[in-house]
Amino acid sequence: MSRGQRNSRGFSPASPLFIAVNVAMFWVSTGIAATALWPIYRSTAIVILVGSALGFGTIIAVIGAYFRWPSPVVMVATVAAFLLVGVPLAVPAKTQYGVLPTAGGLVDLVTGVALGWKQLLTITLPVADYQALLVPALVLILTTTVVGLSVALRSTRGEIAAAFPVLVFLVATAFGPKFPDRPLVTPIALLVAVLLWLVWLRWYRRRTAVNSLLAQSTDAASLDRSPDAGVAGLRTAVSAAVILAVASTAAIGAVALVPPAADRTVLRTAIVQPFDPRDYVSPLSAFRSYWQPATIDSTLFQVRGLPEGGRIRLATLDTYNGVVYSVGSSRVTSQSGSFTRVPSTFDQSAVDGTAQELEVTIRGYSGVWLPTTGLFEAVDFTSADAATLRDGFYYNNVSGTAAVVGGLVSGDSYTLSAITPRQPTESELATLDPGSASVPIPQDVPDQLTATLEGYTSGVSGAGNRLVAALAGLKADGYISHGIGVDEPASRSGHAADRISQLFTDSRMIGDAEQYAVSAALMAKDLGFPSRVVMGFLAKGEAVTGADVSAWIEINTAQFGWVTIDPNPLVRDIPEEIPEETSQIARPQTIVPPPVLEPDRFDRQLTPDTEQQRTPDVNLALQAVLAVLRVLGWVAIAAAVVLAPFLVIVAAKFRRRKLRRNASTPIQRISGGWQEFENAVVDHGLSPEVASTRTEFAMAAGGVQSAVLAAIADRAIFAPDAPSGTDADNVWRAVDELQASLDDGLTRWQRIKARISLRSLGGYSFKNFFSR
Incomplete structure (x- = not known):
């Protein structure tokens, strides 16, 4: 009897019953496992992709098993199906009429096989059908379906096929978010489906072997199966289902009573993000450069859609080390220091605020920090190099800061959709309580700042009232000077600990937004409010110039979340410095001989260049070899x-x-x-x-x-x-x-x-x- 023939008392491994049950069990198991892909995409596109990939993979596997195709033929058929349906399923944005692939779509499809996995780990989830990020899911489902069903239908050890739905679940979990979406339901459901499949395969193989022995027996005609032989497999399956149901119920109940206390560790938690803000100089260090004659009246960028006096955020800084306020920290965990690529949209539906849409055109500004406002919802680059800017766009939703790897140059333009969160009124500031946000603890806070804060808040109770008193004290005592005009009093730039100490020890408190924002943030942190500094611009019209640069603070509150506060004093006349009183003592005149003049000695030896100043030689041969x-x-x-x-x-x-x-x-x-x-x-x-x-x-x-x-x-x-x-x-x-x-x-x-x-x-x- 050949492999494809039916036995007298059973079915061969290639029988329609065997194929149908294996296909059904594989579909159920893979469908359960594929739900782990939902937190990654959260779009109907992934549902369509999984169903289509299962269908095409099943067709290839069943036909290959029926005609006994060798593995190279199965592989060629799989690749052909991938190229045929890959673009409409995985790169839908690059199709004609929604179904016909384009040349660009095929290029993205092929490159996505190798590059899409890394891109998934460096982008904020969910990604929906953004760019070609559905390609890894298509490769995973189509490949495991073809290989898994081929093993189930053609191998003498078909149980190995049950490992492929498990592989789908493990890969989806590894590339998913660090928080479990369904921490226990999905793996238990998958376990039940796989074990039931294995039980059926074991029963079917035993039944086939028994029927084969009966058919080969000399007295097979006189033998008959026992009355309960037909329901033996059903009893086994029911028993296994009952045991699994009891175990699953106990496990789910345990998780409900004692939920996981921490996020899980997945690939994206360990990978090094391509954009690290600590690789760039703090934007606040360049605050005074905008007040130089070359930039103070120059148009940095044009903004349409922003109300007059609206705030434009350049970067949010939450880490102070006594020298500089920076974006994130390498020593401690800082949520504002982690930037990821984001899909075309970002869900801000939970934010209570006002929607805004800005059109920005870059003129004299350059740098990696993208001017934004509020909390980002969507960005659409519209200039000639839009594709490059989009691929280099990174965002941090904790701080609302955006960046473009490679930097912005004159002529770049984009449309930004954002939500400006609702803010408390001035009268409500005194009622605010500190929030629970996590920011790094400031280092080397000057003692003079702490002493001044104690003077401002002496006799005041309540965190909100003390904050209002501290801000009022800064505005009452402080004067604004950028130290660039001949008529302006001297005002040293910088915001290191010594500069902040000078601000509070000089006879006149003179500085600008750079020093006042840092001081206010440190004071708010001392009062219990998580705080950070925002570097940006206060737009006075569509054309934003260097004179519009400013800095303010954001504090985290229990009532409103992050609240924007401007701690800068009003611009006003600075009083003359009161000279220190000195007592003049009459001394007898003495004849002082003239000093002996010595010839000047010049050290004409040139200082050797440092290694950092030397321009490395470019080895063209080495570059070619590399x-x-x-x-x-x-x-x-x-x-x-x-x-x-x-x-x-x-x-x-x-x-x-x-x-x-x-x-x-x-x-x-x-x-x-x-x-x-x-x-x-x-x-x-x-x-x-x-x-x-x-x-x-x-x-x-x-x-x-x-x-x-x-x-x-x-x-x-x-x-x-x-x-x-x-x-x-x-x-x-x-x-x-x-x-x-x-x-x-x-x-x-x-x-x-x-x-x-x-x-x-x-x-x-x-x-x-x-x-x-």
Whole structure:
């Protein structure tokens, strides 16, 4: 009876019942596992993609199993299906009429196979159908469906197919968010589906084996199955379901009573983000540069849609180390220091505020920090280099700060949609309570600032009232001077600890927004309010100039979240400095001889250049070699991706052969040698009858040496005396010769197909691949 025929009392592994049940169980298991992809995309596009990929993968696997396609043909069919439906499913933005792929879409589809995985880890979730980020999901579902169902329908150990839905769940979890969306429901449901599938496969295989024995029995006609044989599998499945239901209910109840206390660790929590704000100089350090004659009246950028006096955020800084206020910190965890790529939109529906839409055109401004307002919802770059700007766009939703890797230049333009959160009135400031946001603790706070704060808040109770008193004291005592005009009093730039100390120790408190914003933020932090400094501009019209630069603070409150506060004093006349009183004492006149003049001594030795000042020599030959190596590296990576499945097959067969040849006893080595010969025959395209004896198998394979090997193996296994090690070595030498003879007369491609054939990979190899 051939493999495709029906037994008299059962079904063959290729029967419609076997195919239908395996396909149904694989679909259920993969569908449950694919729900772990939802937190990554949160779009109907992922639902359509999973269903379509399951459908196309099932068609390829079933047809391949029915016609017994070799693995290269299955692989070619899978790649063809991927290229045919990949663009409308995974890159829908680059299709014609919604279904026809474009050249650009095909390029994104192919490059997304290698690059999409990393892009998923460096972008804020969810991503919906942004760019080509659906490509990894398509590759995952389509590949696991084709391979998993092929194993289920064609391998003698179909249980291995149950590992592929589990693989889908693990990969989706690894690339998902750090917070579990459904921490227990999905894995338990997947466990139940997989175990029920395995129970059914075990029952079906046992039933088929029993029916096969009954059909081969001489008195099969007189035998009959026991009355309850037909419901044995049902009883097993029901029992397993009851046990799993009890265990699942207990596990879900335990998680409900004691939920996870921390986020999980996934790939995105460990990967180094491409944009690190600590690699750039703090924008607040360049505050005074905007007041220089070259930029004070120059148009930095034009903004349409912002009301007069509206605030434009350049960057939010929350880390003070006594020298500079910076974006994030390398020493402590700072949420404002973590920037990620974001999809085309960002959900701000939970924010209570006013929607705004700005049109910004860059003129004299340059830098990585993108001028924004409020909390980002969407950005659309409209200049010629829009694609480059979009790919380099990074955002931090905690601080509302955006950046573009590579920087902005004159002519860049974009449209920004944002939400400005509702703010408390001035009368409500006194009622505010500190919030729970986490910011780094300031370092090296000057004692003079603490002493001044105590003077401002002496006798005042309540956190909100003390904050209002501190701000009122700064505005009452402070004067504004940028120290650039000849008529302006001296005002040193910077906001290090010594400059802040000077602000509070001079006879007149003179500074500008750089010093007052830092001082107010440190005071608010001392009063218990999480605080940070915002560097930006106060627009007086559509054209924003250097004179519009400003800095203010944001404090976190329990009532309103982050609240914007301007701590800067009003511009007013600065009083003359009161000279210190000195007592003049009359002293007798003395004749002082003129000093002896000595010739000036000049050290004419030039200071050698430092290593940082020297311009490194450009080695053109080395650059060319590196470029070639870079290209070769990408080619090697692509080749490794393509060849990886075949290398795994070759490695599995090599491992199987090694285990057989190095078995512990001679009889096991002889039996393994015969099995190695059988596998080689099957891999070369021959199909002996199922359950044939060694002699029958040798006759089907042909050749006198095959028959001799079968006789030796039978004698060694069934003889009363144990064979010797020499007998085992002779068998393996014969096996090597027979395997070599199978390649005689074959082309190189036919020999390669035999090496990578999956026909013999099942049962023994997978069961013993990782054990001796």
